[in-house]
Every structure is written in C-alpha cells, then in structure tokens.
Amino acid sequence: MKARASRIEIVGGAMVASMIVVAVFAPMLAPHDPTRAVAATYGDPGIPSLAFPLGTDELGRDVLSRIIYGARISFTVGVAAMVMTMTIGVAIGLGAGFFGGAVDFILMRFTDVMLTLPALLLAMAFVAVLRPSLLTILLVIGLVSWTQIARVVRAETLSMSQRDFVLAARSLGASSTRLMARHVLPNILPTIVVMAALSTSGTLLLDAGLSFLGLGVPPPIPSWGRMIEEAQIYFRTAPWLAAFPGLAIFYAVLGFNLLGYGFLRRQRQ
Amino acid sequence: MALYVIRRILFGAGVLIGTSIITFIIAFVVPADPAVTIAGAKADPQTLAMIRQQLGLDQPLYSQYARYLNRALHGDLGRSFVRRESVSRLIAARFPATAVLALCAMALSLILGIPMGMLAAAYKHSALDNTLLIISLGLLSLPVFWLGTMLLIAGGLYLHSFPLGGFSGVRSLILPTLTLALGSAGYYSRILHTNLIEVLGQDYIRTARGKGLSGARTILKHALANALLPLVTLAGLDLAGLLSGVVLTETVFNWPGIGRLAFEAVFNLDIPLIMGTVLFSAALIVVANLLVDLLYAWLDPRIRFEESA
Numbered sequence: 209m210k211a212r213a214s215r216i217e218i219v220g221g222a223m224v225a226s227m228i229v230v231a232v233f234a235p236m237l238a239p240h241d242p243t244r245a246v247a248a249t250y251g252d253p254g255i256p257s258l259a260f261p262l263g264t265d266e267l268g269r270d271v272l273s274r275i276i277y278g279a280r281i282s283f284t285v286g287v288a289a290m291v292m293t294m295t296i297g298v299a300i301g302l303g304a305g306f307f308g309g310a311v312d313f314i315l316m317r318f319t320d321v322m323l324t325l326p327a328l329l330l331a332m333a334f335v336a337v338l339r340p341s342l343l344t345i346l347l348v349i350g351l352v353s354w355t356q357i358a359r360v361v362r363a364e365t366l367s368m369s370q371r372d373f374v375l376a377a378r379s380l381g382a383s384s385t386r387l388m389a390r391h392v393l394p395n396i397l398p399t400i401v402v403m404a405a406l407s408t409s410g411t412l413l414l415d416a417g418l419s420f421l422g423l424g425v426p427p428p429i430p431s432w433g434r435m436i437e438e439a440q441i442y443f444r445t446a447p448w449l450a451a452f453p454g455l456a457i458f459y460a461v462l463g464f465n466l467l468g469y470g471f472l473r474r475q476r477q
Numbered sequence: 478m479a480l481y482v483i484r485r486i487l488f489g490a491g492v493l494i495g496t497s498i499i500t501f502i503i504a505f506v507v508p509a510d511p512a513v514t515i516a517g518a519k520a521d522p523q524t525l526a527m528i529r530q531q532l533g534l535d536q537p538l539y540s541q542y543a544r545y546l547n548r549a550l551h552g553d554l555g556r557s558f559v560r561r562e563s564v565s566r567l568i569a570a571r572f573p574a575t576a577v578l579a580l581c582a583m584a585l586s587l588i589l590g591i592p593m594g595m596l597a598a599a600y601k602h603s604a605l606d607n608t609l610l611i612i613s614l615g616l617l618s619l620p621v622f623w624l625g626t627m628l629l630i631a632g633g634l635y636l637h638s639f640p641l642g643g644f645s646g647v648r649s650l651i652l653p654t655l656t657l658a659l660g661s662a663g664y665y666s667r668i669l670h671t672n673l674i675e676v677l678g679q680d681y682i683r684t685a686r687g688k689g690l691s692g693a694r695t696i697l698k699h700a701l702a703n704a705l706l707p708l709v710t711l712a713g714l715d716l717a718g719l720l721s722g723v724v725l726t727e728t729v730f731n732w733p734g735i736g737r738l739a740f741e742a743v744f745n746l747d748i749p750l751i752m753g754t755v756l757f758s759a760a761l762i763v764v765a766n767l768l769v770d771l772l773y774a775w776l777d778p779r780i781r782f783e784e785s786a
Contacts, residue, residue: 328724329721451627465617
C-alpha cells in the first residue's frame with residue numbers, strides 16, 4: 209500500500225470530518241432551536257431568506273438548524289449500523305474462511321440466501337413487524353447488509369490462513385481464537401477499513417430510505433430522510449424542504465464513497 | 478455443461494428454500510396475533526381459536542412451515558389481511574408495471590455505465606479518468622428517493638413535461654427509469670473500469686498491442702468481451718439492488734408495481750402480503766441469476782467444455 213493519500217481520499221476524509229464536526233458541535237453551529245417555531249410564517253413553509261438561508265418548514269422551524277441537528281441522528285445511525293454490519297460480516301466471513309469445511313458451507317449458503325433477498329424490502333418488512341425504534345433499525349440494517357463484507361473477508365481469510373506464519377503459529381500450539389485474533393485479523397485489517405468506509409455509505413442510504421418510507425427513528429428527532437418524507441406534501445409550494453436534506457444525505461454518502469474508493473485504489477496499487 | 482446446469486438449478490432451488498424460511502420468520506417475529514388482526518380486538522375466544530385452527534397456527538412450527546412451502550409451491554401465497562384478496566393475484570396484477578420499469582432501468586444503466594467505464598479505463602490516470610470516477614461515485618451516492626423527488630419537481634411541476642406519477646404510457650416511464658438507473662450506471666461503470674484495467678494488464682493484450690493495434694481497437698475487439706463477462710453476473714445479482722430501488726422509486730412516482738404494493742403491505746402490516754412480495758422478489762432474483770449463470774456458461778468456453786475436456 210502506497211503511503212501517501214490520494215486527492216480523493218483527502219477530499220472524502222475532509223467531507224466526513226466536516227460532518228463529524230457539524231454533528232458534535234450542532235448546538236453551537238445551529239442558528240436556531242430545531243424544534244421550536246422561530247419564523248413568523250407559522251402554518252406555511254417560509255421561502256429561503258437572509259434570516260433563514262434554507263427556509264423554514266410548515267411549523268416555522270429553521271431548516272438549516274434541523275439539518276445540522278439531523279446530522280447527529282443520521283450520522284450516528286449510519287455509523288452504528290455500519291459497526292453492526294461489519295461485526296456480523298467479519299464474524300461470518302472470518303469463521304467461514306478460517307474453519308472451512310462444513311462451517312464454511314453452511315455460512316456461505318446462508319450468505320447466498322441473504323444476498324438474494326432485496327435488502328430494503330427485507331428491512332422494511334422486519335422494521336414494520338418489529339416496530340421502528342433505534343435498536344430495531346440498527347439491528348435490521350446490520351442483518352440485511354453484511355453479505356458482501358462476509359464474502360470479501362472470507363476470501364481474504366482463506367488466503368491468509370494458508371500463509372506460513374499462520375501455519376507456524378498453529379504448529380506452536382496457538383488456539384483457533386488466538387490465530388484468528390492475533391494473526392489473521394490484523395493482516396486483513398486494511399480490507400476491513402475499506403469495506404467499513406464503503407458500507408457506511410450503504411447504511412446511510414438504507415437508513416435514509418427507511419426514514420423516507422416512514423420506518424425510521426420515530427419523531428421528534430429530525431433525521432434527514434424523515435425531513436424529506438415530511439416535505440412530500442409541500443412539493444408544489446416548498447420544494448426546498450425536500451431539496452436541502454437530500455443534499456445533506458448526498459454529501460455524507462459521497463464523502464464515505466470517496467474515502468472508501470480512495471483507500472481501495474491505493475490498496476490495489 | 479449438463480453437470481454445470483444441473484448444479485446451478487439445484488443451487489437455485491436450495492436458495493429458494495432458504496429465502497422461504499427467512500420469509501416465514503417474518504410472520505413469527507410479529508408481536509401481534511394474526512387471529513386478532515383478522516377478527517378484530519373484540520372477537521371472542523372461540524372465534525379466535527377457530528381462526529387459529531383455520532390458519533394452522535395451532536400446529537407445530539415445522540408443519541406450519543411445510544404447509545406454507547407446499548402452498549407457495551402451488552402458487553398460493555395466502556390472502557391479504559387488508560384487501561381480502563389472493564396475494565398471488567395481487568402480485569400478478571402489479572408485476573407488469575415493475576417489470577417494464579426494472580428492464581428499462583437495467584438497460585439504461587448499462588447504456589450509460591459501459592461507455593463510462595470504457596473511457597475511464599482507456600484513458601487511465603488522465604483528467605478524464607478522474608472526472609469519470611467522481612461522476613460515477615456521485616451517481617452512486619444519490620439517494621434514490623430524493624433524486625426521484627427532485628426530478629418530479631423539476632420535470633413535472635416546473636417544466637410540465639412529465640406526468641406527476643402513475644403509469645400512463647412512455648412519457649410517464651422516463652423519470653422513474655432515470656431515477657432507478659443513474660445509481661446502477663455509476664456502479665457498472667466502476668466495476669467495468671476495474672475489470673478492464675485488470676484485463677488490459679494481461680499478456681494477450683500486450684500481444685495485440687505488439688501487432689500494432691490501436692488502443693481503442695484493442696479495447697473493443699480484445700479486452701471488452703472478457704471484462705464484460707463478470708458484469709453479466711453482476712447485473713443478475715444487482716437485480717436485488719434494483720428491486721430495493723424499485724420500492725422507493727415506485728413510492729415517489731406512485732407507480733402501480735410490486736414495490737408500491739410492498740410498501741402498502743408494510744404500511745398496513747398486512748403480513749401475508751409482506752411475505753408474498755418478499756418471497757416473490759427473491760424467486761425472481763433466483764430465476765434471473767439462474768438464467769445469467771446459464772448465459773455465462775454459454776458465453777465462457779471454459780465452462781461450456783468443462784466435462785468434455
């Protein structure tokens with residue numbers, strides 16, 4: 209892996225970092241309280257103006273402040289869901305690749321089955337029957353998006369466990385757990401980092417999609433996807449209500465994609 | 478080849494059984510009692526017991542599953558709780574609209590994605606390569622439902638050039654197709670780019686180059702066929718992704734397909750309809766993958782002549 213970061217990684221990294229800053233310092237950055245009516249135009253969405261650069265919604269709340277606070281929930285859910293996804297994917301891929309044989313067969317056939325089910329459709333079904341809450345959403349996103357990660361991790365583990373240093377450690381009597389944790393896992397870490405960055409863009413989109421369908425984290429927490437869903441009825445009169453939160457989602461997802469592809473390209477070289 | 482075909486068919490059947498189990502689980506994580514959902518909260522215990530017996534809910538789990546699988550294999554996916562209609566019939570009525578949309582989107586994404594990937598690979602490390610990388614990542618990062626909403630506002634409300642939803646002829650197809658295709662186009666362009674770069678590094682390409690073939694000719698005549706092959710498999714697998722996008726696109730455009738049907742089912746907590754749409758989508762993907770595998774085998778002589786060699 210080349211030591212120097214490419215330009216797309218730097219841009220992607222900066223985009224992700226700026227998102228983190230916005231999420232962490234939301235109370236200082238937001239010009240208004242996101243949950244209170246601050247515009248005089250209560251009852252009608254307010255057009256973007258100097259006082260409210262991104263306009264106000266039908267309850268007179270400042271859209272910019274809501275997007276800034278929305279970064280907290282959207283970003284947290286996206287990253288937490290990624291952690292869930294990675295945990296399941298790495299565990300299954302590592303187990304299948306390391307143990308091989310029947311374990312590999314069963315885990316990979318399960319992966320094939322999950323790969324066949326449309327992620328959003330399955331997620332919708334499970335969130336709907338389990339009722340949306342932060343925990344169900346994280347669990348469900350994790351459960352439907354780990355397949356690709358498991359496949360890649362399995363392939364890497366397979367090639368890594370045949371290496372001499374793993375055989376050497378094994379012949380010295382190292383346990384399976386130790387072999388996986390100390391010898392295989394650290395060596396496939398670069399791949400895991402790439403997959404983590406790319407899978408965050410996936411979980412962000414999935415969460416936004418669920419929120420848009422009304423299956424996201426319940427109100428009053430304003431997530432970006434839900435803001436677009438709530439803006440649906442104001443299509444004609446206030447298109448900015450849907451436009452700006454969508455740009456925020458696009459920005460966050462693009463940041464992670466740039467970062468992930470940058471890593472990937474550097475690794476291939 | 479025959480062995481390969483049989484193996485793929487068995488594999489597809491196995492995957493379908495697996496998906497039916499997952500779908501079956503959906504009904505079991507529901508906290509609500511289906512009998513109460515059907516009869517209403519005020520129903521007396523006898524009625525509830527009767528409904529449970531009718532639905533087979535008093536049977537052990539494995540026999541309930543066997544019953545479910547047996548019926549599904551005969552095309553019976555149960556009755557919708559809310560619409561009181563056969564789930565299979567509801568899906569059959571909605572499927573054509575989704576098929577038209579998905580096929581158009583698949584075609585458009587390949588039409589856009591393949592040249593993008595080719596150009597980027599042909600001009601490796603150039604400004605064009607980088608621009609195409611940014612464009613394809615940008616397309617990949619667009620939230621489908623937001624893109625659809627914005628296209629609807631721009632094309633339908635401001636330009637008045639497109640209908641504001643529904644399926645009414647070719648013109649109504651344009652915006653949903655664009656919505657669904659752009660993300661996949663970015664994806665295909667990236668994959669083809671990666672494949673082409675790999676193929677272009679191989680010896681037979683160097684030979685072609687050595688013969689004095691131009692860069693464009695080498696790509697078109699020698700490299701593309703080999704780089705497109707994995708894309709065929711991917712397009713089949715990506716149908717799963719496409720069907721996820723279909724749910725959002727159909728919701729935005731009020732498109733009368735199975736995506737919208739699934740959304741309505743989820744909204745009404747109509748369990749048989751939820752299970753039916755999920756299982757149907759999975760079956761569709763299994764069949765598509767099987768066809769793709771067979772096509773792949775036919776295109777790739779290494780598999781076509783596997784046994785006879």
